[in-house]
Amino acid sequence: MDPIRSFRGDGGDQFLPVHIQLGEDRRSQLGELRRAPGLLGLLEPGEQAAHSVVIGDEKGQCVLVVRSDGTHRTYPHAIRGKPLQGGICLPGCSLGPAHRPNGSRRYTFSQMTSLWPRIEPILAKVQKPARYIGCEDGAQEPVHAPHKVAWLLVYPDAYEIGLPNQGLQILYEILNERPDAVAERSYAPWTDMEAELRRRGVPLFSVDTHRAAGDFDLIAFNLSAELVYTNVLNCIDLAGVPVRAAERGPEHPLIAAGGHCTFNPEPLADFVDLFVIGDGEEAVAEVTEAVAAWKTGGRGAGSRQRVLRDLAGVPGVYVPSMYDVAYDGERLVSVTPRFADVPERVEKRTIADLNEWPYPKNQLVPLTEVVHDRLNVEIFRGCTRGCRFCQAGMITRPVRERSSEQVRSMVSAGLQRTGYDEVSLTSLSSADYSGIEDVVGGIITDPMCQGSVGVSLPSLRVDAYTVGIASEIAKVRRTGLTFAPEGGTWRMRQVINKLIREEDLYGAAESAFSQGWQRMKLYFLIGLPTETDEDVLGIAELARRCAAIGHKHSRRVTVGASVGGFVPKPQTPFQWFGQDTAAYLRAKVNLLKDTVRRDRGVTLKWHDPQATLAEGLASRGDRRMGAVIEDVWRNGGVFQEWSEHFDIRLWESAMERNGLSIDWYVYRHRTEDEVLPWDHISAGLHKDFLWQDWQDALAASGVEDCRWTPCYDCGACTGFGIEHVVASPVPPAGGSQGTGQDLSTGGTVPVRLLASKPVLTP
Amino acid sequence: MxxxxxxxxxxxxxxxxxxxxxxxxxxxxxxxxxxxxxxxxxxxxxxxxxxxxxxxxxxxxxxxxxxxxxxxxxxxxxxxxxxxxxxxxxxxxxxxxxxxxxxxxxxxHEVTSCSWLVETSGLSPDELQERVAAALAAGSLEIDRERKGQRSVQDVRPGILACEVDGTTLVAELATQPRALRPSELLIAVAGGLEEVRVRRTSQWIQRDGARQEPIRLSTDATDAPHAVRRAS
Incomplete structure (x- = not known):
């Protein structure tokens, strides 16, 4: 295969040979060469290298030169800009005419190129340049080859948000372990970096070997939040790929996406070639195989359609271009496959046994500050608490616990390898893990940890029992305690099925403050179905009473209430609910602000109701929302989840320009007979189960956690022939939430929702 | 210990x-x-x-x-x-x-000066030579300095203990007391429009018995550390 795939006329004055060809007799040096600084790739036996090649560092200080005859020589004192003797050139230099295959044009080897010499001078001019250098402990510099499918895994947000993402790290390792794939990573360049890249004509690049994004076969995005959608378009554009899938040819990479947001893929259907729904561990193998066939087949004219058709047949893969969408006015009528071999409904992928996937094995340790900067070990996936607002809990069923032995060994090996002094045992409700006390106790008393390793448990259940675990942990390091009652009154919490009793919360507060905690954070949602002023004021009441409990122990106690606006999510019982207007949410926030103003020790934080509106548009939109997302992006709307960049006017004017109604998409209650834009995507949940749960919600009637009580056939287990993997047959001690309460207090007559939402003027 | x-x-x-x-x-x-x-x-x-x-x-x-x-x-x-x-x-x-x-x-407390290699762009070697000579000959070099958001005009000439020109690279020793002079400030003092391409600190110096020395001497040439340069590059 000709290594020269494309010409780049845009000031590509650097010739950067990076592949090395070694004779069989030199293969023994491979190990040494792989560690050679600046090495960007090795040719496999039988592949041709066009030239003698150079390994150089980014300074142009050549360290090792390997000629095509296999001999090599080191040049430790090479100087940038001065070619070495013997016609060998350095990164950052032009190759002499004799060494340009066509003698006249400047070009780079597109599949062989590191952009580092062009990126490096930019880094002195941007904020936080360490975002762009890679070099993390655990980072890989994979060897690209024509028979290997090259994946670029992109988290479409800033590096410090994206780096810790476990989903991306898991796939990064799994793919790089495969003989037929390589994977590198990229993150959305911050706005200052983007401006420099565009000004200099430098494309989006991987942080591992600084390779151009357009040189990969697949650019795969992690979609964890809807407000990053405009960043996805920006990254595609920065990669030099047409943003609309219909305009792409065989020379362009395939654009893929996975993650929780893909359970409604329609808003991005015009831009993404394929979505992988559900767990990615197994699906990436089948996608790799289909793409490998495309790549080795030469990616000829018409081949893109063919590979997409093949991919549409892979279980869990949704290829939007293989479906026709019909509307009747505003109403969505149908989403139907265009071909008989394309599935009508795409079922999510689910891995049955988490123990078979002990990833990441080499969690990335960043050199610069990121969120969740600690060892993360996933202890179970899935949740059946049944909180009705929670998309993650609905779409990741059933519960699959990792064995406690594997958790211990992953923690122990991970701490040893990374040097972290904190480990987070992650899941959607970590206190529900069977034998959580033993695991936590084992870590903090492990002699290797020298009693100095902190453990954090995200998503703690609310009760005194979990505070007991927390106090074990706090012997090492005491951080704040965070609980999420979500609703202000018991009635509200029955509606959302977050079955925390007031005595659970006060018990937790008493336990925490009596053991010396000074700070407690409480998370709440406003704008929930059937919510009244009384429910909103209940938030203030809970916070106030927790603070009062704390003040019995210390005058310095503070309770912080964080209030977020509720966005109904696809594939949940609340998917039919009309979201509160931004004005109404603001009125509720103001009500709370007025109420807690005089309360000592209570602080209030709230989420911007206008961002809640934009998230609502992207969450439950249909395919027509694509034009709006593109419009927002074309008008400069990137990093929309960052308050300094968010601008609701971009969204409102984009809706207007495209003739779409915010009221219809966001504020309207949907009806039972309505075709929902994501009905052809299945999380395994029966639609009639979701509707029944929605009716139960309106009747303020809770349901128990099916891990320990009889199945009510939501569909997640039965549909896939998979069951909960839970070590303990009984609910965890003290875990009242959703188990064993008296749930008889719920009303039997469903609340009737008003036909339209109250509209308030701000 | x-x-x-x-x-x-x-x-x-x-x-x-x-x-x-x-x-x-x-x-x-x-x-x-x-x-x-x-x-x-x-x-x-x-x-x-x-x-x-x-x-x-x-x-x-x-x-x-x-x-x-x-x-x-x-x-x-x-x-x-x-x-x-x-x-x-x-x-x-x-x-x-x-x-x-x-x-x-x-x-x-102890370090009094640092040696730097500052690779520059913006001026030819001859022009650079000329500007450095002029700067060293000047009685004072006043520049705008910023520290913790406070701007002030200060004379940085006393902080330039030595400055040689090698092509477009400056080889300089800059004082760290009472306040450290940064390579970027050296460039501002020498000429407007001079940009740093690459900067490397090669030594920190402390005073012992009237002579300067590194806090730890290396067995090989201290300013080069060739094996480290090679490994990093």
Whole structure:
């Protein structure tokens, strides 16, 4: 295969040979060469290298030169800009005419190129340049080859948000372990970096070997939040790929996406070639195989359609271009496959046994500050608490616990390898893990940890029992305690099925403050179905009473209430609910602000109701929302989840320009007979189960956690022939939430929702 | 027991900040299980002290770090470079170690000047030569300096202890007392429009018995540290 795939006329004055060809007799040096600084790739036996090649560092200080005859020589004192003797050139230099295959044009080897010499001078001019250098402990510099499918895994947000993402790290390792794939990573360049890249004509690049994004076969995005959608378009554009899938040819990479947001893929259907729904561990193998066939087949004219058709047949893969969408006015009528071999409904992928996937094995340790900067070990996936607002809990069923032995060994090996002094045992409700006390106790008393390793448990259940675990942990390091009652009154919490009793919360507060905690954070949602002023004021009441409990122990106690606006999510019982207007949410926030103003020790934080509106548009939109997302992006709307960049006017004017109604998409209650834009995507949940749960919600009637009580056939287990993997047959001690309460207090007559939402003027 | 480390910061890792560097070292110390002394209090931190912060983006073969080991513990100081370099990021190499006497002065206190290589662009070698000569001949060089948001006009000429020109590279010794003169400030003082391409700290100097010396001397040429340069690059 000709290594020269494309010409780049845009000031590509650097010739950067990076592949090395070694004779069989030199293969023994491979190990040494792989560690050679600046090495960007090795040719496999039988592949041709066009030239003698150079390994150089980014300074142009050549360290090792390997000629095509296999001999090599080191040049430790090479100087940038001065070619070495013997016609060998350095990164950052032009190759002499004799060494340009066509003698006249400047070009780079597109599949062989590191952009580092062009990126490096930019880094002195941007904020936080360490975002762009890679070099993390655990980072890989994979060897690209024509028979290997090259994946670029992109988290479409800033590096410090994206780096810790476990989903991306898991796939990064799994793919790089495969003989037929390589994977590198990229993150959305911050706005200052983007401006420099565009000004200099430098494309989006991987942080591992600084390779151009357009040189990969697949650019795969992690979609964890809807407000990053405009960043996805920006990254595609920065990669030099047409943003609309219909305009792409065989020379362009395939654009893929996975993650929780893909359970409604329609808003991005015009831009993404394929979505992988559900767990990615197994699906990436089948996608790799289909793409490998495309790549080795030469990616000829018409081949893109063919590979997409093949991919549409892979279980869990949704290829939007293989479906026709019909509307009747505003109403969505149908989403139907265009071909008989394309599935009508795409079922999510689910891995049955988490123990078979002990990833990441080499969690990335960043050199610069990121969120969740600690060892993360996933202890179970899935949740059946049944909180009705929670998309993650609905779409990741059933519960699959990792064995406690594997958790211990992953923690122990991970701490040893990374040097972290904190480990987070992650899941959607970590206190529900069977034998959580033993695991936590084992870590903090492990002699290797020298009693100095902190453990954090995200998503703690609310009760005194979990505070007991927390106090074990706090012997090492005491951080704040965070609980999420979500609703202000018991009635509200029955509606959302977050079955925390007031005595659970006060018990937790008493336990925490009596053991010396000074700070407690409480998370709440406003704008929930059937919510009244009384429910909103209940938030203030809970916070106030927790603070009062704390003040019995210390005058310095503070309770912080964080209030977020509720966005109904696809594939949940609340998917039919009309979201509160931004004005109404603001009125509720103001009500709370007025109420807690005089309360000592209570602080209030709230989420911007206008961002809640934009998230609502992207969450439950249909395919027509694509034009709006593109419009927002074309008008400069990137990093929309960052308050300094968010601008609701971009969204409102984009809706207007495209003739779409915010009221219809966001504020309207949907009806039972309505075709929902994501009905052809299945999380395994029966639609009639979701509707029944929605009716139960309106009747303020809770349901128990099916891990320990009889199945009510939501569909997640039965549909896939998979069951909960839970070590303990009984609910965890003290875990009242959703188990064993008296749930008889719920009303039997469903609340009737008003036909339209109250509209308030701000 | 207190140990002083001399280390390099070369290659891509130079784009990390001073704070980032502190975290890298803490993780490295934990990985080799070196028992450090910790501060008291709510959130104990290891007792480590870095010398003068290196600007983000600058390289160095003369960075220093003082570390206090936990009471009653000791370590084979000569073996530490070999243990620590492999667990530090590529580009950070421990070049030398030394045991500090009790009560030794801090780096921040003792270091009086630093040597720098500053590769520039914007002027030809001849023009650069001319401007440097003019700057060194001047009685004073006033520039706008900013520190913690406070702007003031100051004479930086006394801080330029030496400055030679090698092609488009400046080889300079800049004072760190009373206030450290940065390479970027040197360029402003020499000529407008002069841009730094690459900056490397090659030495930090302390005064002993009227002569200057490095806090830790290297057995090889201290300003070159060739093996470290090679490993990082």
């Amino acid at each position: 207190k140990v002083r480390f001399r280390f390099s910061k070369l290659g891509k890792v130079r784009f990390t900040s001073h704070r980032d560097l502190a975290r890298m070292w803490e993780r490295a110390f934990r990985r080799v299980a070196l028992p450090l002394a910790y501060t008291q209090g709510f959130s104990p931190r290891p007792r480590v002290s870095f010398g003068l912060a290196l600007p983000t983006g600058a390289e160095s073969v003369a960075e220093y770090l003082d570390v206090e080991l936990a009471a009653g513990t000791s370590a084979d100081v000569a073996a530490l470079p070999g243990r620590l370099s492999p667990v530090l990021p590529t580009g950070i190499d421990v070049l030398a170690t030394a045991t500090l006497e009790a009560g030794a002065a801090s780096l921040q």
